[in-house]
Amino acid sequence: MPYSNKKLIRNTDSVYIISDKNKKSLRIKNIITKKIEANQFRKSNLVIVIGGDGFMLQTLKKNKSSKKQFYGINSGNYGFLMNKFSSKDIIKNLSKANMVSISPLEMIVRNKNNQIKKSIAINEVSVLRQSRQAASLSIKQGSRQIIKKLVSDGVLVSTPAGSTAYNLSVHGPILSLHSKKLSISPISAFRPRRWKGKIVNDKSKIVITNLKPSKRPISAVADNLEVRNAKSISIKINNKIKFNLLYDKNRSLQKKIKIEQIRKETS
Numbered sequence: 001m002p003y004s005n006k007k008l009i010r011n012t013d014s015v016y017i018i019s020d021k022n023k024k025s026l027r028i029k030n031i032i033t034k035k036i037e038a039n040q041f042r043k044s045n046l047v048i049v050i051g052g053d054g055f056m057l058q059t060l061k062k063n064k065s066s067k068k069q070f071y072g073i074n075s076g077n078y079g080f081l082m083n084k085f086s087s088k089d090i091i092k093n094l095s096k097a098n099m100v101s102i103s104p105l106e107m108i109v110r111n112k113n114n115q116i117k118k119s120i121a122i123n124e125v126s127v128l129r130q131s132r133q134a135a136s137l138s139i140k141q142g143s144r145q146i147i148k149k150l151v152s153d154g155v156l157v158s159t160p161a162g163s164t165a166y167n168l169s170v171h172g173p174i175l176s177l178h179s180k181k182l183s184i185s186p187i188s189a190f191r192p193r194r195w196k197g198k199i200v201n202d203k204s205k206i207v208i209t210n211l212k213p214s215k216r217p218i219s220a221v222a223d224n225l226e227v228r229n230a231k232s233i234s235i236k237i238n239n240k241i242k243f244n245l246l247y248d249k250n251r252s253l254q255k256k257i258k259i260e261q262i263r264k265e266t267s
Helices: 023-039 053-062 090-096 253-266
Strands: 015-019 046-051 069-074 098-102 105-111 116-121 124-129 135-141 144-152 154-158 181-187 198-201 206-210 218-222 225-227 230-237 243-247
Touching (some): 023 046, 023 090, 105 124, 105 218, 154 206, 218 230
Parallel strands (some): 015 046, 069 243
Antiparallel strands (some): 105 116, 124 218, 135 144, 154 181, 206 230
């Protein structure tokens, strides 16, 4: 059978269909399987991912060395990274889908015991206070000081693909997919109260340092992986990793980002 629900996907010429365990996802998976078999559809290196954004992020991170193309179908609530399911048009949509390649952020965290933890993030890296005490942070990019001291609930660094997720919820800017920019957005800034963050280029490494690690502990989160008691967090784009995402011809990821920008400006 050319279908698999394995989470680690190897490079073959088969079409794979994977889904989460949601009843709706399993029903869609069954429909697509029958459609593919009835139409004898084949497309090399194609993975169909059925679920929500969280399931897509998990799948991509577990297959970061894969050269496959990932076509997401939403069965969750929002599904920004996913396509809308159409039983009638699924074969046509798969055949004509357009590809966009995105690179993740690489997060390297040094904790209070000087242990090093690494992970990648497709949407954002968030640095969050770990106790009732606000975080006290310093932020640099390369040799340039972005902000000497930020007292806040935290800060996040977002990719263009993730700029409409958590970043938008903390009133960060929406970035064009091809902007080659990152957004640094504070979370409930207390001092300086008027600091709204900064848009920076994606070429240099960003370093966030906890100025008071003993008194004001923080955690660092790469999408859904958390590292607690962080002392310093290094963040940069990892261009060696490319995720190839497929989108319906009339519903590209860039178009989705533009729609969210219009919503933000008119809401």
